Amino acid sequence: MDTHNHPAHLPRRKRSARLTLAMMGTSAFGLTACVESAPDEHVTEVSFDEPRSFQSVEECVAANVYTRSACEDAHAASLESVPRFDTLEACEAEHGEGACTAPTEEQAQATSGGGSWFMPAMMGYMMGSMLSNTNRGRSIERVYQEPVYRNRQNQGNWNTASTQATQRVNQRNEAMRSSVVQNRQATTRRGLGTRSASWGS
DSSP: OOOTTSOTTSOHHHHHHHHHHHHHHHHHHHHHHHHHHSOOOOEEEEEEOOOEEESSHHHHHHTTSSOHHHHHHHHHHHHHTSOOBSSHHHHHHHHOTTOEEOOOHHHHHHSSOOSOOBEEOEEEEEEEEEEEEETTSOEEEEEEEEEEEOOTTTTTOHHHHHHHHHHHHHHHHHHHHHHHHHHHHHHHHHHHHHHHHHHHO
16 A cells, blocks of 8 residues: 555544545546536437328238337327317317217227317328437437328318328428427537637637
């Protein structure tokens, strides 16, 4: 043990206190360096595959693209996002006469919230995969979904209704993609500004 750096008369408690303070200072420096070198994780790029439409969970499972669990979760999430109305009249005013219905018992149990409500008749749902890349080199894959429901324009025609759902999905995905690009550009500008300030100091 190296003791020549410490006077022999130095009390053990004081010597320990000095060592503790030195270690605390080193730890704080290491923590600061770690925080500075590890910026907050954020999405830098996002991509979407082509969504698929299904009229039921069983049809989704039979397609052998997604697991049963993924098919069921996407169906439940789609049902949650179907427009809801307090009265049948309000729903039909928005989506057309004969287009709306009260939820079935199964649908009511699968959704959150109680009370009576009405919705455009759900005809099926769409789902696809979204891949997000982050600034830390991670890739995260998630499933996105969209309900397919009856309205005044499609009159219950499946092809028309699924086309409408595809348009809604594409608009939403494009908005998300644009948001990611804007955030990435803003983050880059902030990073350049920070480095410039550091060099100037």
